Amino acid sequence: MVRGARKPRLADVAARAGVSRTTASYILNGRSDEMRISAEAVARVRAAVVDLGYRPNRTARSLRTAQTRTVGLISDNVASGHFASRMLTGASAAAREADHFLLIGETDGDPLVERLLAEQMLDQGVDGIVYATLRHREVVVPPSLLQARVVLLNCVDPASGLPAVVPDEHGGGRAAADLAARAAGPVVVVGDEREQGTHAGTMRLAGLEERLDELGRAVDDVVRCDWTVPAARSALACWWSGGGPAGSLVCMNDRVAMGAYQALDGLDASIPADVAVVSFDGSELASWLTPTLTTVGLPFADLGEAAVRTLLDPDARGSGTQRLAMPVVHGGSVPTVARVTP
Amino acid sequence: MVRGARKPRLADVAARAGVSRTTASYILNGRSDEMRISAEAVARVRAAVVDLGYRPNRTARSLRTAQTRTVGLISDNVASGHFASRMLTGASAAAREADHFLLIGETDGDPLVERLLAEQMLDQGVDGIVYATLRHREVVVPPSLLQARVVLLNCVDPASGLPAVVPDEHGGGRAAADLAARAAGPVVVVGDEREQGTHAGTMRLAGLEERLDELGRAVDDVVRCDWTVPAARSALACWWSGGGPAGSLVCMNDRVAMGAYQALDGLDASIPADVAVVSFDGSELASWLTPTLTTVGLPFADLGEAAVRTLLDPDARGSGTQRLAMPVVHGGSVPTVARVTP
DNA sequence: TTGGCCTGCTGACTCGATTCAGCAACGCAC
DNA sequence: GTGCGTTGCTGAATCGAGTCAGCAGGCCAA
Numbered sequence: 001m002v003r004g005a006r007k008p009r010l011a012d013v014a015a016r017a018g019v020s021r022t023t024a025s026y027i028l029n030g031r032s033d034e035m036r037i038s039a040e041a042v043a044r045v046r047a048a049v050v051d052l053g054y055r056p057n058r059t060a061r062s063l064r065t066a067q068t069r070t071v072g073l074i075s076d077n078v079a080s081g082h083f084a085s086r087m088l089t090g091a092s093a094a095a096r097e098a099d100h101f102l103l104i105g106e107t108d109g110d111p112l113v114e115r116l117l118a119e120q121m122l123d124q125g126v127d128g129i130v131y132a133t134l135r136h137r138e139v140v141v142p143p144s145l146l147q148a149r150v151v152l153l154n155c156v157d158p159a160s161g162l163p164a165v166v167p168d169e170h171g172g173g174r175a176a177a178d179l180a181a182r183a184a185g186p187v188v189v190v191g192d193e194r195e196q197g198t199h200a201g202t203m204r205l206a207g208l209e210e211r212l213d214e215l216g217r218a219v220d221d222v223v224r225c226d227w228t229v230p231a232a233r234s235a236l237a238c239w240w241s242g243g244g245p246a247g248s249l250v251c252m253n254d255r256v257a258m259g260a261y262q263a264l265d266g267l268d269a270s271i272p273a274d275v276a277v278v279s280f281d282g283s284e285l286a287s288w289l290t291p292t293l294t295t296v297g298l299p300f301a302d303l304g305e306a307a308v309r310t311l312l313d314p315d316a317r318g319s320g321t322q323r324l325a326m327p328v329v330h331g332g333s334v335p336t337v338a339r340v341t342p
Numbered sequence: 343m344v345r346g347a348r349k350p351r352l353a354d355v356a357a358r359a360g361v362s363r364t365t366a367s368y369i370l371n372g373r374s375d376e377m378r379i380s381a382e383a384v385a386r387v388r389a390a391v392v393d394l395g396y397r398p399n400r401t402a403r404s405l406r407t408a409q410t411r412t413v414g415l416i417s418d419n420v421a422s423g424h425f426a427s428r429m430l431t432g433a434s435a436a437a438r439e440a441d442h443f444l445l446i447g448e449t450d451g452d453p454l455v456e457r458l459l460a461e462q463m464l465d466q467g468v469d470g471i472v473y474a475t476l477r478h479r480e481v482v483v484p485p486s487l488l489q490a491r492v493v494l495l496n497c498v499d500p501a502s503g504l505p506a507v508v509p510d511e512h513g514g515g516r517a518a519a520d521l522a523a524r525a526a527g528p529v530v531v532v533g534d535e536r537e538q539g540t541h542a543g544t545m546r547l548a549g550l551e552e553r554l555d556e557l558g559r560a561v562d563d564v565v566r567c568d569w570t571v572p573a574a575r576s577a578l579a580c581w582w583s584g585g586g587p588a589g590s591l592v593c594m595n596d597r598v599a600m601g602a603y604q605a606l607d608g609l610d611a612s613i614p615a616d617v618a619v620v621s622f623d624g625s626e627l628a629s630w631l632t633p634t635l636t637t638v639g640l641p642f643a644d645l646g647e648a649a650v651r652t653l654l655d656p657d658a659r660g661s662g663t664q665r666l667a668m669p670v671v672h673g674g675s676v677p678t679v680a681r682v683t684p
Numbered sequence: 685t686t687g688g689c690c691t692g693c694t695g696a697c698t699c700g701a702t703t704c705a706g707c708a709a710c711g712c713a714c
Numbered sequence: 715g716t717g718c719g720t721t722g723c724t725g726a727a728t729c730g731a732g733t734c735a736g737c738a739g740g741c742c743a744a
Contacts, residue, residue, distance in 0.1 A: 009700055020724045025702060036722055058465050059404045059702035063729050068401065070445070070466075079434065080643075082626060092421065092446050096459070101466060103412070103443045104434050117438070123400050124412075124443060184523035229630040255630060262632055265607065284424060285627070288571040288597060290604055301422075351730060365731060378692055402730035404701050665698045 008052040017044040018054060024048075028056070062125065070101045071311055072121035074145075075132040076109045083300065084134050087153060090304030091130060098312045100127065109231065111238070115242075118145045128311040131155070132304075135198035136166055143192040153307040154323075156321055164321045165307040169200050172296040172326035174206020176278045177215065179294055179328065180208075180248040182335045185278035186220035187212060190236060190260055191227050191252025201252055204280060208250060220247070227252050232259025245269045245334050248276035254285045258335075277333040280326070291332030299324050350394040358394060359386040366390075370398070404467065412443045413653055414463035415665035416487075417474040417493075418451045425625040425642065429495060432646030433472060440527045442469065445546050453484065460487045470653040473497070474646075477601025478508055495649040498663055506663045507649040511542050514638040514668035515549020518620045519557065519673070521636055521670065522550075522590040524677045525618035528562035529554060532578060532602055533569050543594055546622060550592060562589070570592050574601025579608075588613045590618035596627045599635050599675075617677040622668070633674030641666050 014024040017153060019041055026035045028044045048054070062068045073091055078084050092102040103126060107113040121129060122144070132153035133142055140154045141162065152164035180187050189208070193201035205219070212218055225235035230249065236259065245267060251257035257279035261271070269275050271291055279286070280299020302324055356366040361383055368377045369387045390396070404410045415433055420426050434444040443470060449455040463471060464486070473483055474495035481497045483504065494506035522529050531550070535543035547561070554560050567577035574593065578601065587609060595597035599621035603613070611617050613633055621628070624639020645667055652661060 010702095011700080021701080022703075022724055022726095023722085026723095029702080036720090038722065041722080055461070055465050057405075057467070057700050059401060059410065060469050060729090061702075062401045063399075063405050063731085064702045066729080079421070079427050079430040082424035082427070085421050085424070085430070086420040088427070088430065088446065089448055092448055096447060101445045101447070101462070103445055104430065105438060105443065106431055106434055119397070120441075120443070123397050125399075125401050184705080228628055230632075233632070285630075288600055288627075290575070292570075352732095353730080362735075363731080364694055364696095365692085368693095371732080378690090380692065383692080399730050402699090403732075405701085405730080406732045408699080 001070065007057075007101040008054045010054070011054055011055070013045060013048045013054045016048040017041070019045060021039070053115060062082075066125070067123040067127055068234040069099060069310060070103050070124070070126050071095055072103045072105065072124070072126040072129040072148075073132060074105050074107060074114065074117050074121070075134070075153075076107055077134040078132050079104065079106055081134045083281065083298070084154070086300035086305035087132055087307075090301035090306075091153070091308045092131075092304075093301075093306040094308035095312075098166045098308070100312065102308070103266075115142050115144055118142055121145055130304075130307045130311060134305070136169065136200045137198045149311060151307045151311040154303060163310055163319045165303050165310060166321060166323055167200075167298050167303065167326050168323035169203035169326070170207035171323070172280060173204040173209075174211035175207075175296050175326065175328050176204070176250050177208045177211030177217075179278040179296075179334050180250050180276060181212065181215050181217055182337070183248040183272065185247025187217060187248050187250060188248045189219055189222040189252070190225070190232055191256045192224040193222065193252070195227050195252065200280070204252065219250075223270060225256070227256050229262070231254050233262045234259075236260055236263035240267065245275045248278065251277060251279035254279050254283045254293060254295055257284060257295070258289060260313040261289055261293075271333050272335050276335060282329045286331055289331075289333075294331040295329050296326045297329045299327060349399075350396045352396070352398070354394055354417065355387060355390045355396045358390040359383070361387060366509050383593065390594050392674050408467070409469055410467040411441060412466070412468050413650060414445045414447065414466070414468040414471040414490075415474060416447050416449065416456065416459050416463070416471060417476070417495075418449055419476040420474050421448055423476040425623065425640070426496070428476055428642035429646035429649075432643035432648075433474075433495070433650045434646075435643075436647040436650035436654075440650070442650075442654065444650070457484050457486055464489055472646075472649045472653060474649070478542045479540045491653060491683055493649045493653040496645060505652055505661045507645050507652060508663060508665055509542075509640050509668050510547035510665035511545035511668070512552075513665070514622060515546040515551075516553035517549075517668065517670050518546070518622065519550045519553030519559075520621045521638075521676050522592050522618060523554065523557050523559055524679070525590040527589025529559060529590050529592060530593045531561055531564040531594070532567070532653065533598045534572055535564065535567040535594070537569050537594065542622070546594065561592075567598075569598050571597050571601040571604070571652045574598040576601075578602055578605035582609065587617045588622065590631055591617060593621035596621050596623040596625045596635060596637055599637070600627060600631060603631055603635075604606065613675050614677050618677060624671045628671060628673055631673075631675075635638070636673040636676045637671050638668045639671045641669060 011021050014021045024045050027042050032042050075206035095102040105117040123186050128149035128265050130151050130153050133155040136154050139157050141157050152162050156164045193205040195201050209219055223235050223239050225231040279295045282295050286295045350356035353363050356363045366387050369384050375386050437444040447459040470491035472493050472495050475497040478496050481499050483499050492504050494504050498506045535547040537543050551561055564576050565581050567573040591602050621637045624637050626636045
């Protein structure tokens, strides 16, 4: 590129190659065969592009084609969520793969901000919008969104029938059952399955019960508490005040499991010999505990990726709800081999 | 807006108001006084905008003005970092405040991807680029970036002299000193201050030593280990095998502190009565420990906000490096009142 | 009457691409 | 030599705004 000169335009390329703008445009858009451009012209244009360091102006192209090659992601709190922010990683990677960029905006749950953000993204001309939530739950998307293509991420909107990508909580519950069943003794769920702000709990519990039943086992008790460290700690401490802990604990998330570890700490019971612990999330926290926690992971990066893929896939219009498998992250909190069940 | 009609353009507004496109444009851009447009014309145009539901086409405007009202954020791993992802929250909030959108891209540290991403963002016509890193460290920004306005976030590039926004690690170290000095006995630093991938450690240590010196105290020992839970746990367990723990621990981050808690667990020493623990990060983890951890926080959201503000502030060209204060997050791991120093 | 100034507006060009419709030049069949 | 088809290209319109230069028309002073 010539020093000091302004950025070259398509017209400059065309002039240098001795062809019209039209011809140059066809060549750069891969339509040279269709338009029967001679090989010589193609070569001259390509050379000119290199010589001038030409890069097409995306804005001008967008004006003409009404496509901006950007996708928006509107969320309540995803970037703030410690672990859920990987949805952004996945989404942005998938966008880049499709030569798009990801535009992000957070609403903090404020419906007004949500509406504003949606409108501004539409003004900006995004090619589609991913509507994401920190917790897996049901939502009602703002009507203004519906002018664009929308894919839901980590949430569903039953009324709208919009395509959605969510973790397979039910399958995750089944996986947890298999892990919990490795230990003998009662299976105890820790954490209120109706935790507000999500319905992951009910689905996990349903899967857990289904699979335990198949194994000839059952959920023997549920210790209801918020999904936080201190709530789980005190709930369990209180619950065990009767007899000593035994069997296996299925914790609704890794923080609850951490609370369980703390509650076990004072007692004379070791993990996993006396008590097995399984949980959900697959966050880094699981690897910080001793012994490391066996946890059924939320595939956040994959969720983000799948959502953007679905959004940009022209064939995926009414593709319903995709449930992505929750992979087990193996730790040391369950016995490595299943005990033989009587 | 009329049903089924295509989106109204400025020309439609002008026609309905009985003025020229030029006049309508001046009015909508707040230049009606300067251009001496009559109050009646202004009113008619505003009414037409409402009637038609007119929203300006940002792409067309961008083409003309060469401003896209978007800013890019290129990072190595910020969205994946559990806690650092709040930089995105702050950055996106600041962008929105200035009527801009945030475009994100992650490189995973790959210089090739970095270059590509930078070029694509420039093609996209971003009004500026924030270059961010997960860890606070020195970087060399890719030369292709320098075509745009750039602000560094959580890193510095001494050679380029680019404006940067970073946490005030030195000041944070001083704050930690005040907290550690509340307990009598030796002050022990936990975590290698030369942790690879960041130079936060050396700055924290320098601030710590400076302030301790002012208080007539000193760093009595440094237990060098990686900034991870298991490394800190085993390093401390080993270190204490001589005598019992006492004094105060200054942990290089919250995970190290968690390791310290675990190491203390078997021993007969309580926090903060026997050992005070201070750390750096201010992550949620601090609130999950028992007792809750007193930690000098990284103001990630503020950092992100300040970076975008600086980027968009026309007066802030060579504004040097902004060091944002690290706020103390008070927990229960240090004595509440300072002991009288002899 | 003429010239100059103010008020209130507009015509036409511009940003940088995409794309439809059409046009010369040539060969070939009749 | 006329008509037709193919090859290889191009002119000009278009997307939807922003903006410079200028133009009527009225008023006032000389």
